[in-house]
Amino acid sequence: MNQDRRQFYRIEKRVALEFRILENDDDFASQPPSAFKVSPYFMLQTQLREIDAEANKLLKVLTKTAPSVAACLKLMNTKIDIIGQTLAANNRMGEDVKTELVNLSEGGLSFTNSSAIAKDTLMLVKLIFPDACLGLLLHANVQRCEAIEEGFDIGISFLRMPETCRTQLARLIIESQTHEIKTHQHVD
Incomplete structure (x- = not known):
């Protein structure tokens, strides 16, 4: 595949990413790759926390200029939090899941990790795409591990997908690419 085509089918995307190192071939064979549907409530709490962090910055500024509006918005925020907690109460699995930015293609992805992972290590990767309510459970092989300022840049390729x-x-x-193109067209 030429380099232009490779880059065309590559995106930066926020996903929930979990992985487990596979110790032997039995682990590899026992968990086949698959796709699974994710409840729309799965990532609700995480998304609300991310929005809340952004809103709090704006509320601090607004409190100085329009305290009554800021108070009203804080009440609305509390109301939304209660609704979100109620909706997500039956799906506690997403409670501690964090999203991170990965570089993704059909053949693999790269992500930042706090510790090194040896080249050729086999792993089981769980990817959750909150905006698509889709999850993938895939086998992968570590292709590269490079030290960077934030930890290690890990590049993996998907196996037997x-x-x-x-x-x-x-x-x-x-x-995602279509959405990004449309967004850039509206900005220009």
Whole structure:
């Protein structure tokens, strides 16, 4: 595949990422790659916390200039938090999940990790795309591990990905690129 095409099908995307190192071939064979649907409430609490952090910065400024408006917005924020907690109460699995920015393609991804992972290490990778309510459970192989300021830049390639997973991932990448192009056109 030429370099231009490789870059075209590569995006920066916020995902929830979990991985587990596979110690032997039995681990590798026992957990086949798959796609799974994610409840729309799965990432609700995490998304609300991210929005809350941004809103708090703005509320501090607004408190100085319009205290009554800031107080009203704080009440609305509390109301939204209560609704979010109620909706997510039955799905506690997403409570501690954090999203991170990864560089993603159909063939693999790169992400930042606090510790090094040896080249050729096999792993089971769980990717959750909150905006698409989609999750993928995939086998991967570490292709590179480079020290960077924030820790280590880990590059992995997906192994034996079922065609259904590959199709869903390709669709997600194309939709993200289309959205980004439309966003840039509206800005220009």
